[in-house]
Amino acid sequence: VLTGLGTLERVLDLLGVFVFALAGASLAVRKGFDVVGMVALAFVTALGGGVLRDLVIGSTPVAAVQDSWYLVVVVGAAGVVGVAHRTVEAMRRPVLVLDALGIGLFTVVGAVKALAAGLDVPAAVLVGTMAAVGGGIVRDVLARDEPTVFRADSTLYAIPAAIGAAGTAVVWELDLYGPASAGGIALGVTVIRLLALRFGWRAPSVGSRPA
């Protein structure tokens, strides 16, 4: 109930976990990993960012092991990929939309948890962004891929999260934080991410500049 969204937040949070877990398990299949690799990549993708968030702010036991629904949903997602990975791969578009929603929600929850733990604005932006993208980075490291969010040819992913985390921190500091602002910011992050996907927005990189 950290964002104040209540039941809706919980459903969306678990939906985000489910979709991140689908992405992790799917990558494991593409890498030829066995079922252990599928479950492990599902776990780190879905819960890794939140674990990093909780460790850094000192909120332990981490949320991922405090609520068995997380674990059930992750294993369920790995199971879905196990029996229907072709179907999941084919549903790339809806998965990307739900993934964008997951980024938005994880960002807001992460930033709020940091602010509630007494961190200031820059730290909350860092923690909120890390909560959204950290799991994917650990997933890529375990799969021996270059972290997707660092690649010059990837569409904006961490930057919408950073914007959302900054927005969350601003409304929090102005005492305007509540279900409406939380939902609005999460949705804003989602929309920016989807626009980046649609129009191929990329972050600048030094190497690509004319010398």
Next chain:
Amino acid sequence: VLTGLGTLERVLDLLGVFVFALAGASLAVRKGFDVVGMVALAFVTALGGGVLRDLVIGSTPVAAVQDSWYLVVVVGAAGVVGVAHRTVEAMRRPVLVLDALGIGLFTVVGAVKALAAGLDVPAAVLVGTMAAVGGGIVRDVLARDEPTVFRADSTLYAIPAAIGAAGTAVVWELDLYGPASAGGIALGVTVIRLLALRFGWRAPSVGSRPA
């Protein structure tokens, strides 16, 4: 004394740490790393799973830095590999047996620590399994190898641990936990692992199924 096995537990625990450290230092030699890499891989292989376990459940300072015997044993194992790495490599069979024992013990200790910290059954299974296999995964990442436990051609490693962690959680919940049940489960994990090695049991993988 968490498993209730007392001195025997302690000896076995340090033996498990020693063997895991041997494996880490040996991999460093095969990778051509220097003595720093040997000691570092020995540390993460032997103590990485327990560190992850303690961080996630919030038991800090982590056990690895609370008991200097761990550090002494790890550095000792790296030293043994340094002076006799060919001998260690040649003793592959006894090392695998002791490694299997290490998995069993780390699993039971990990699951019990999680349960004692108030985690429920699914979380204890996750933490117990991670305690047993987490160090090896971090070792492989640092050595830039594909994590062994994820590979479709690897014999069962994480699954015996998960079974043992589940067994530990069940006896704990039934209030049947004690030295006998702890030892029995650790031994059971060891035996399953050794049978998997002997008969080449592998976990299923989606990619290997007929399409």
Next chain:
Amino acid sequence: VLTGLGTLERVLDLLGVFVFALAGASLAVRKGFDVVGMVALAFVTALGGGVLRDLVIGSTPVAAVQDSWYLVVVVGAAGVVGVAHRTVEAMRRPVLVLDALGIGLFTVVGAVKALAAGLDVPAAVLVGTMAAVGGGIVRDVLARDEPTVFRADSTLYAIPAAIGAAGTAVVWELDLYGPASAGGIALGVTVIRLLALRFGWRAPSVGSRPA
């Protein structure tokens, strides 16, 4: 003020963070990462060792998110690399000197934090060394490089840190710890590292011995 050096310590600490962040962002440029990768590698290189240190000893929220100056300095360093990466690359020599100073300071601060948290000498050596070299290892993992400090052809880096951490633990245990001893040890680590660079001192490796 942990080392007792006061303002000078703070300036040097932030200077160390700045230089480590420069190294991280520069590696990101060489890898062709975008601005997200630059900022991320700057963060993990500069603050990763300290985060590991704080997590292991249980000092949370970690220092990296408790003091916004760290975050400002890291982002600033990434910005400097963004606008002047050729200049930064060309200033290799002064960067290496400041990096050596950073190792010295991070080692002493890390060991002292561990000792102040009640850890004993071997654990403080481990934590102090990890505080100095841990960020670079995580950076190399994220960039998919072999960890530099493990390579047989790398000049001494972790070993000066380990010596400094041991020295810090000794003066602490002898109740001789203070600004003078802290500064002296940090400087000693720096000098050993610079001598290693100058004379090409390398750690032994088993593979390179005659068989």
